[in-house]
Amino acid sequence: MEKLRIAFLGSGSMGGAILQGLLDAGYPKELLSATTKSDASAIAWRQQGVSALATESSPDANALLAGDADLIVLGVKPKQIVEVLQEISGEIGKNAVIISLAAGIELETMAAVVANPNLIRTMPNTPALVGKAVTGIAPAASASQDAIDATVSLFEAVGTAIVVPEEKINALSAISGSGPAWIYYFIEQWEQIALEQGFSQEDAKRLVRGTFDGAIDLLAQSDKEPVELRKNVTSPGGTTERIIATFDEHDLKGIFAKGLAAAVARAQELAGK
Numbered sequence: 134m135e136k137l138r139i140a141f142l143g144s145g146s147m148g149g150a151i152l153q154g155l156l157d158a159g160y161p162k163e164l165l166s167a168t169t170k171s172d173a174s175a176i177a178w179r180q181q182g183v184s185a186l187a188t189e190s191s192p193d194a195n196a197l198l199a200g201d202a203d204l205i206v207l208g209v210k211p212k213q214i215v216e217v218l219q220e221i222s223g224e225i226g227k228n229a230v231i232i233s234l235a236a237g238i239e240l241e242t243m244a245a246v247v248a249n250p251n252l253i254r255t256m257p258n259t260p261a262l263v264g265k266a267v268t269g270i271a272p273a274a275s276a277s278q279d280a281i282d283a284t285v286s287l288f289e290a291v292g293t294a295i296v297v298p299e300e301k302i303n304a305l306s307a308i309s310g311s312g313p314a315w316i317y318y319f320i321e322q323w324e325q326i327a328l329e330q331g332f333s334q335e336d337a338k339r340l341v342r343g344t345f346d347g348a349i350d351l352l353a354q355s356d357k358e359p360v361e362l363r364k365n366v367t368s369p370g371g372t373t374e375r376i377i378a379t380f381d382e383h384d385l386k387g388i389f390a391k392g393l394a395a396a397v398a399r400a401q402e403l404a405g406k
């Protein structure tokens with residue numbers, strides 16, 4: 134990735150995961166900056182060599198760091214996006230790329246506040262922390278190809294990225310943005326039923342996380358689709374078949390679809406639709 138100056142305005146769970154992913158990947162620290170609300174969070178970044186300012190002690194922190202950046206990553210909560218854009222609108226360089234991580238905030242809403250054409254809406258996920266984020270990128274029609282390429286490179290430094298039209302981003306958010314929560318929730322429930330069968334906490338963890346890890350590695354290393362690998366552990370008339378039949382009877386896929394629809398509806402609410 135071409136070495137650009139990147140400012141993270143808001144660097145908590147998500148912005149912070151990308152920033153940390155860049156640091157861990159060896160991105161030059163002197164090109165990275167971050168804002169936070171609290172001094173404690175800013176100090177933690179400074180301890181890693183990132184120039185960081187907190188709004189509680191530097192009210193102009195966002196404007197100060199945005200003015201200097203090639204890429205401005207908005208990592209504040211969705212309801213703060215407009216306010217932060219208003220704070221920085223007079224400071225942004227004309228070729229700067231403004232990249233929002235916020236769920237539910239539309240490009241149109243951002244464009245109403247800043248004149249800059251390079252507006253990009255994204256949806257990453259927290260495995261950025263381990264270099265395995267999956268990020269959806271929806272550029273404004275006015276964004277330059279250079280701006281899109283720079284955004285793709287940023288997210289490829291911490292995982293993989295795909296460019297999608299904005300109308301797909303709410304569904305993508307539910308699938309991959311929230312995806313780690315789906316997975317952790319399954320693991321929580323799965324370990325809980327192991328505990329209820331009398332396994333110790335330690336054994337329940339080993340049984341479930343070990344199986345999860347092994348199954349995902351097998352899928353990654355195999356040229357087979359999940360359905361085929363599943364059939365390999367499902368003898369006709371056997372016990373696994375009963376598990377899958379029970380999931381089907383209770384319409385597991387329907388439950389997934391309802392979860393996705395609820396997330397998309399919430400994203401529309403956040404967008405004021």
Ligand SMILES: NC(=O)c1ccc[n+]([C@@H]2O[C@H](COP(=O)([O-])OP(=O)(O)OC[C@H]3O[C@@H](n4cnc5c(N)ncnc54)[C@H](OP(=O)(O)O)[C@@H]3O)[C@@H](O)[C@H]2O)c1
Pocket residue numbers: 142143144145146147148149168169170171172174175188195207208209210211213217234235236256257258259310311
């Ligand atoms: N979490 C996820 O998995 C995920 C996934 C995809 C997208 N997102 C999106 O990422 C965004 C951030 O979510 P999050 O979960 O990372 O929230 P978070 O952990 O609460 O992080 C918010 C960050 O913003 C800082 N902050 C608060 N007010 C600020 C201000 N006025 N100026 C500058 N910084 C300020 C906070 O500082 P302190 O550290 O001092 O509190 C913190 O660093 C949201 O828009 C969300 O939709 C999140």
